[in-house]
Amino acid sequence: MTTLVTAASGHLGRLVLDSLLERGVAPDSIRAGARTPASLAAYAERGVSVVPLDYNDPASVTAAVDGADKVLLISGSEVGQRVPQHAAVVDAAVAAGVEQLVYTSAPRATDTELVLAPEHxxxxxxxAASGVPATILRNNWYTENYEQDLQVAREHGVLVTSTGDGRVPSAARADFAEAAAVVLTTDGHVGQVYELAGDTSWDFTTLASAMSEVLGREVQLQQVSPEDRGAQLQQVGLDAGTAGFVTALEGNIRDGVLDHTDGTLGRLLGRPTTPLVDSLRALA
Known part of the structure; x- marks a missing residue:
């Protein structure tokens, strides 16, 4: 049984490799695909098969997928290019006759206003159209998404946002990685669509308080308008397009687009998801 992990050199991919190994999967049955295979040398030394896989190079995708029984398709990071990139993996999986394709999608991808959702x-x-046996993992927010905000809070004692009363049921990236490993190594998941989120949905007052606890200093929450937020982001170096994208995401949070959690992630893990404070402490 060979399991291919795509984008394996990314933050989530490495954690999935770690989780598979921790669950006792034989290293030589794990295939790690990466644009730069040398970046996974430490895994190769442990016996993991590291192969070239570039979403923009269909030949590398086909070669990486060939002979795999299961494929974890970790969504790409190049917004605007992901549909054809992902399709190359899906089509290769169909051609190779894989037993299970697992895809990391976005929360409520088919029925949401989330700005990130259309490509997912x-x-x-x-x-679905390809007919490949599949499991969809709709990952909600990673707590690590707020690493930069934590560093700003450390330096300036402030958390700036335009999210209003919005709430986020985040979990540690490692929780989502472990869930992927569970789905790849246990039965009964083909045909399932899992909405994955942390056990607790928190607001940004809670986030500021958690940062205060972790940093040992008071962190003031500063709520601003979307216009002021966009201007502030450009002042610290973001281009207008990226600033607009961030404010659109914060608008989604403000509108409650992410605020749904039903305990599915914790049930897959067989334990509670990592608390907000614990994730922030690890980042700090």
Missing amino acids: KATEEHI
Whole structure:
């Protein structure tokens, strides 16, 4: 049984490799695909098969997928290019006759206003049309998304946001990685769509308080308008397009788009998800 992990050199990919190994999967049955295989030398030394895999190079995708029984398709990071990139993996999986394709999607991808969702929705539709046996993991927010905010809070004692009363049920990236490993190594998941989120949905007052606890200094929450937030982000070096994207995401949070959790992630893990404070402490 060979399991391919795509984008294995990324933050989530490495954690999935770690989780598979911790669950007792034989290293030589794990295939790690990466644009730069040398970046995974430490895993190769442990016996993991490291192969070239570049979403923009269909030949490398085909070669990496060939002979795999299960494929974890970790969504790409190049917004605007992900649909054809993902489709290349899906099509290769169909051609190779894989037993299970697992895809890391976005929360409520097919029915949400989340600005990140359209490419995930299109990918899910391509997977469904392909007929490949599949499991969809709709990952909510990683607590690590607030690492930069934590560093700003450390330096300036302030958390700036335009999220209003919005709430986020985040979990540690390692929790989502472990869930992927569970789905890849246990039965009964083909055909399932899992909405994965942390056990607790928190607001940004809670986030500021958690940062205060972790940093040992008071962190003031500063709520600003979307316009002021966009201007502030550009002042610290973001281009207008990226600043607009961030404010759009914060608008989604403000509108409650992410605020849903039903305990599925914890049930897959067989334990509670990592608390907000614990994740922030690890980042700090």
